[in-house]
Amino acid sequence: MLSTAEYNTIIKLYADNLYRHALKVNGDAVLAQDVVQNVFLKLWQMRATIKVESVKALLYKMTYQQGIDLYRSEKSRKARQTVIPDQSHDTASQYGSKDLLERAFKSLAPEAKHLILLRDYEGYSYAEISDLVGQPLSSVKVNLYRARKKMQHQLSTLENEVK
Amino acid sequence: MNQITRNNYEEYILEYADNALSVDLMQEMESFLNLHPDIAAEVLSFRNIKLTPDPATAFEGKEDLLRPTESKTSSLSSSLLKVVAVGVILSGIGLFIYLSETTDVINSHSRVNVKQSATQREVESHRGQVDHTTKIKGDQLDNHTISPQDLRIASNTSTDTQSETQVDPSSHDDLHIQTVEAPQMTQGKQAQQVTQPILTGPIYQPSAPHQRQGVSVQSQDEGDRSTGPQPNVSPQVFASEGSSIRTQEQQIQQLATIESLPLTDQLSSLMIQSDEITIPDLIASKRGGSILKSIIKSTGLSREIIVDISESLRPSFALAEVQLVPTYLKENQIALQRK
Numbered sequence: 001m002l003s004t005a006e007y008n009t010i011i012k013l014y015a016d017n018l019y020r021h022a023l024k025v026n027g028d029a030v031l032a033q034d035v036v037q038n039v040f041l042k043l044w045q046m047r048a049t050i051k052v053e054s055v056k057a058l059l060y061k062m063t064y065q066q067g068i069d070l071y072r073s074e075k076s077r078k079a080r081q082t083v084i085p086d087q088s089h090d091t092a093s094q095y096g097s098k099d100l101l102e103r104a105f106k107s108l109a110p111e112a113k114h115l116i117l118l119r120d121y122e123g124y125s126y127a128e129i130s131d132l133v134g135q136p137l138s139s140v141k142v143n144l145y146r147a148r149k150k151m152q153h154q155l156s157t158l159e160n161e162v163k
Numbered sequence: 164m165n166q167i168t169r170n171n172y173e174e175y176i177l178e179y180a181d182n183a184l185s186v187d188l189m190q191e192m193e194s195f196l197n198l199h200p201d202i203a204a205e206v207l208s209f210r211n212i213k214l215t216p217d218p219a220t221a222f223e224g225k226e227d228l229l230r231p232t233e234s235k236t237s238s239l240s241s242s243l244l245k246v247v248a249v250g251v252i253l254s255g256i257g258l259f260i261y262l263s264e265t266t267d268v269i270n271s272h273s274r275v276n277v278k279q280s281a282t283q284r285e286v287e288s289h290r291g292q293v294d295h296t297t298k299i300k301g302d303q304l305d306n307h308t309i310s311p312q313d314l315r316i317a318s319n320t321s322t323d324t325q326s327e328t329q330v331d332p333s334s335h336d337d338l339h340i341q342t343v344e345a346p347q348m349t350q351g352k353q354a355q356q357v358t359q360p361i362l363t364g365p366i367y368q369p370s371a372p373h374q375r376q377g378v379s380v381q382s383q384d385e386g387d388r389s390t391g392p393q394p395n396v397s398p399q400v401f402a403s404e405g406s407s408i409r410t411q412e413q414q415i416q417q418l419a420t421i422e423s424l425p426l427t428d429q430l431s432s433l434m435i436q437s438d439e440i441t442i443p444d445l446i447a448s449k450r451g452g453s454i455l456k457s458i459i460k461s462t463g464l465s466r467e468i469i470v471d472i473s474e475s476l477r478p479s480f481a482l483a484e485v486q487l488v489p490t491y492l493k494e495n496q497i498a499l500q501r502k
Contacts, residue, residue: 004232011228019222024214033224040228105214120214126177142173152209 002047002055010055011040018063021121025067025113027106035066060122061132064114100162104154112147119144167195172202180206265487442473442488461489468496 002010015036022032039062043050050058105113111133118124118132126144130137167175167188172195178184179192196203446455446469458469472478472495 004230008229008232011225015222015225015228016218016220017216020216020220023220033222036222037224037228044230101212101214116214121216138174141175141177145173145177148177148209148212149205152205152212155212156208 002043002050002052006052007044007047010043010052010059014056014059015040017121018059021060021114021117022063022067024105024117024121025064025110026070031067031070035063035070038066039063057128057132060118064133067114068110100155100158101151103158104151107154108147108150112143112150115140115144116147116151167191169199169202172199176202176206180209441477441479442469442492443477446470446473458488458492462492464492464496468492472496 018039019032019036022035023029026032026035039059042062043055043059105116108116115129115133118129119126124132126140127137129144130140133140135143172192175184175188175192179189182189184192196206442458455466455469458464459466462469464472469492472492476495478491478495
């Protein structure tokens with residue numbers, strides 16, 4: 001059971017992190033805000049059955065699910081619209097290594113982004129990530145490895161473009 | 164231990180990059196990477212790839228998500244309020260018990276007054292509707308002015324009492340009340356006859372049964388419980404003698420120091436010194452104005468009514484009965500008005 005004070009404390013502690021996480025996964029600030037608002041709205045509605053110690057994992061689980069749902073609906077909407085080519089590649093030389101890394105990250109699927117963010121941003125162990133995303137531990141390790149491998153491949157491509 | 168192959172190396176390679184494998188697995192992974200240099204190159208390439216959060220990126224709508232909470236002050240007030248409420252309830256229970264004990268004793272003496280008031284109320288509410296069949300017996304009581312005006316009332320409202328008050332419609336000027344023998348007596352008391360009048364007229368019978376001026380007073384309840392004959396004592400003795408214990412001048416002097424206290428405290432302070440006090444004495448004093456105001460405030464009665472009641476009935480009160488002053492005045496209001 002969450003009290004109102006605890007709920008507010010949780011917002012102050014995790015709202016920014018969840019927003020950054022959602023923004024990274026979805027790449028859209030408005031979508032990320034919607035995700036965070038929906039997550040905390042659900043948390044408030046479920047507060048009677050929630051334990052404080054399990055809140056953080058629950059928040060990221062809900063953020064992941066919300067992000068995936070919104071991403072898919074948004075992807076479906078964009079697919080029906082005229083695709084405007086991304087012109088940012090033309091100015092690739094202005095990016096530093098961190099920018100290239102960000103662009104490489106953007107090339108990943110939302111599920112892969114989510115795994116990497118849980119590991120890099122939040123420092124969850126593989127076992128904890130396994131619990132959060134509901135996948136077997138071995139699958140989490142393999143998926144994370146493949147996500148990083150793809151990221152590395154994309155980064156190499158971008159670096160070659162810059163050169 | 165599982166053998167690391169090209170089919171399962173992905174499960175171990177991240178932990179190898181993090182140096183999180185056990186010693187045995189580390190050795191096996193190194194042996195595996197020596198055999199597969201392409202995979203070793205992958206490990207080296209993404210070992211340094213790690214995302215770091217940007218603290219500048221913040222959720223702007225955070226404040227809108229916050230829910231209003233009780234402040235610490237209001238929470239403290241709430242707790243304090245609960246404590247105070249419990250205290251008030253306990254105090255109320257204690258006061259109720261105290262008043263019940265005191266009222267029981269007084270009621271045993273003044274039962275007639277209560278019965279008279281009930282009878283009068285019944286007369287008023289049933290005027291013109293009550294059958295004129297009751298007759299009045301007994302001695303005539305002084306100063307009673309209930310004039311049933313051709314009404315006859317059987318006062319059976321108090322079933323627990325062992326006497327019955329009857330009103331004779333033939334008397335239009337004064338009320339005549341007699342204590343008649345109770346129709347049912349408790350076991351072992353059949354031979355006992357209650358001789359104490361249950362209607363004593365305008366005199367207030369104060370205090371619990373105790374010795375005053377050498378006269379032993381016993382309540383009607385106690386009379387019911389006792390086995391021997393009970394003394395028939397006129398309560399007029401108390402009213403006249405009780406107020407003579409201390410002079411009015413002494414009481415007036417005491418009033419100077421207790422003027423600012425509430426009515427109960429004023430009277431209580433006097434009782435400590437004088438053992439007994441009358442309302443007329445208080446009102447007649449130099450400080451009587453403030454005391455009268457307190458009485459008016461406590462009872463809601465007008466000044467004239469309070470003075471009339473006090474002068475005509477001259478009730479006297481002992482220390483334990485002080486808080487009954489407002490109740491007494493209210494109970495005697497109807498009788499006085501009808502007078």
